[in-house]
Amino acid sequence: MIEALGTDYVTLNKYLKRYPDLQTQLDAEAQNGRHVCEAGLFDMVKQNRDLKTKLLACQFFLKTKGKDHGWSEKEDSKGDQQIHFHFDPRAANV
Numbered sequence: 001m002i003e004a005l006g007t008d009y010v011t012l013n014k015y016l017k018r019y020p021d022l023q024t025q026l027d028a029e030a031q032n033g034r035h036v037c038e039a040g041l042f043d044m045v046k047q048n049r050d051l052k053t054k055l056l057a058c059q060f061f062l063k064t065k066g067k068d069h070g071w072s073e074k075e076d077s078k079g080d081q082q083i084h085f086h087f088d089p090r091a092a093n094v
Contacts, residue, residue, distance in 0.1 A: 002009060016023045044057035062071040 002012060005012065016026075041057055041061060044053060045061065047054075062069075063073045
């Protein structure tokens with residue numbers, strides 16, 4: 001966004017402090033972008049795409065939005081940098 005505006009972070013922050021309505025507009029545009037991405041993600045989950053794409057889309061959604069249903073992502077405490085995708089049915093009240 002900084003490049004698109006032809007400015008830098010310092011200048012943008014000065015304008016945001018001076019013109020609070022600009023921050024409101026930027027927040028609205030960011031929200032619109034999230035809606036577009038969420039819609040695209042849902043399309044990937046629903047459509048008959050290849051299994052790998054569908055699995056990755058479902059996994060991403062559950063890791064970010066499924067925590068209240070027991071889905072989480074945890075790093076291995078052994079330090080081997082592996083990430084485990086975990087479902088806890090007790091947390092999901094299943």
